[in-house]
Amino acid sequence: xxxxxxxxxxxxxxxxxxxxxxxxxxxxxxxxxxxxxxxxxxxxxxxxxxxxxxxxxxxxxxxxxxxxxxxxxxxxxxxxxxxxxxxxxxxxxxxxxxxxxxxxxxx
Amino acid sequence: xxxxxxxxxxxxxxxxxxxxxxxxxxxxxxxxxxxxxxxxxxxxxxxxxxxxxxxxxxxxxxxxxxxxxxxxxxxxxxxxxxxxxxxxxxxxxxxxxxxxxxxxxxxxxxxxxxxxxx
Numbered sequence: 001x002x003x004x005x006x007x008x009x010x011x012x013x014x015x016x017x018x019x020x021x022x023x024x025x026x027x028x029x030x031x032x033x034x035x036x037x038x039x040x041x042x043x044x045x046x047x048x049x050x051x052x053x054x055x056x057x058x059x060x061x062x063x064x065x066x067x068x069x070x071x072x073x074x075x076x077x078x079x080x081x082x083x084x085x086x087x088x089x090x091x092x093x094x095x096x097x098x099x100x101x102x103x104x105x106x107x
Numbered sequence: 108x109x110x111x112x113x114x115x116x117x118x119x120x121x122x123x124x125x126x127x128x129x130x131x132x133x134x135x136x137x138x139x140x141x142x143x144x145x146x147x148x149x150x151x152x153x154x155x156x157x158x159x160x161x162x163x164x165x166x167x168x169x170x171x172x173x174x175x176x177x178x179x180x181x182x183x184x185x186x187x188x189x190x191x192x193x194x195x196x197x198x199x200x201x202x203x204x205x206x207x208x209x210x211x212x213x214x215x216x217x218x219x220x221x222x223x224x225x
Contacts, residue, residue, distance in 0.1 A: 034211065043202055043215035044152070055210065087152055091211045095168050098152035 002026050002090055006099035012107040019075040021102045023088035028068045032092035035064055035073045038101075039084045047086075048073065078104070109133040109214045111203045116219030123193050127219055129186040129203030137161075137181035140206040143188050146218070147199030155201070156188065171197075193223045 003026035013019050023033070031051035036044035046055045048064035051071055061076045075082055083106055088099040115127040127143070143155040156177040157166040165177055176189040186203055200218040207213045 036212075043217060044212075045215075046210055046213055049210040049213075053209075055213075089152075089212065094157075094166050096154045096211070098154070100151055 001095055002029060002093060002097050004088055004090055004097050004099040006086075006088055006102050008102060009100060010103040010105065012105055013078050014107045015078055015080055017078045017107075019078050019082075019104060021073045021086055021088075021104075023066075023071045023073070023099050025069045025071075025090055025092075029090045029092035031067045032090055033064075033066070033071050034089045034091070035062075036087045036089060037082075037084045038087065044087060075104075109205070111205065111214055111216035113201060113203050113216045113219035116201060116221045118222045118224065119193055120225050121194060121223055123223070124189070124191045125193065125221060127188040127190065127201055127203075127221075129216055131184045131186065131203075131205075134205070136179075136184040141179060141186045142204045142206065142212065143177060143186075144202045144204050144212065144215075145197075145199045145221075146202070147196065149196055153199075157206075158186070190221070193221075195223050197221060198223045 005024045007022050033051045035048040037047050038044040047058050047062050052064045063074045065072050085101045085103045087101050110132045112130045119125050140159050142157045145155050146152050158177045162179050174192045178187045202218045203216040204212040205214040
């Protein structure tokens, strides 16, 4: 199975901060990577697909980059509604696997 | 509007069975591959099973293979997960998810809670 390792597992940030979350795959997955946002009591919501493509309706302050084994999710200017947990997810091969999550909370 | 509504969760003893269902609406169900994904205290988000749009291609996570069965009824726009021989570590929130051609898991239901406990 492909292991997905996210870092950090949590971070504290202020509104307006630039935030970067990293995801590393245990083997190459090209760009078969998604990023999800999950708020408490809600289902995950896709933000980025194909490593860098913005899902419809997602604000442009979110961006993704990377290919192969190293990926990043960047929030250019953190907004109050962005405090949530973020997960990466590979779908290059079965079984599809998720990262452990990064919880972004208020400093 | 795409909607996925899960049902069938509950409290069950170890070794017991449950059948989860997902009612789909707002899209042509028979055109989409579907999955079950669970979120557990121990393992976080874990993909459980996949079924193709026609039902002919099915995959399972090793942790549930031989115990869980995914199925669908395209006439009824419904997805199911028959769960047998349930274990404590199957406890979690089970989500029904849709795969679009570009975005796997593009829509999720609200989840149904399964608790395996004596």
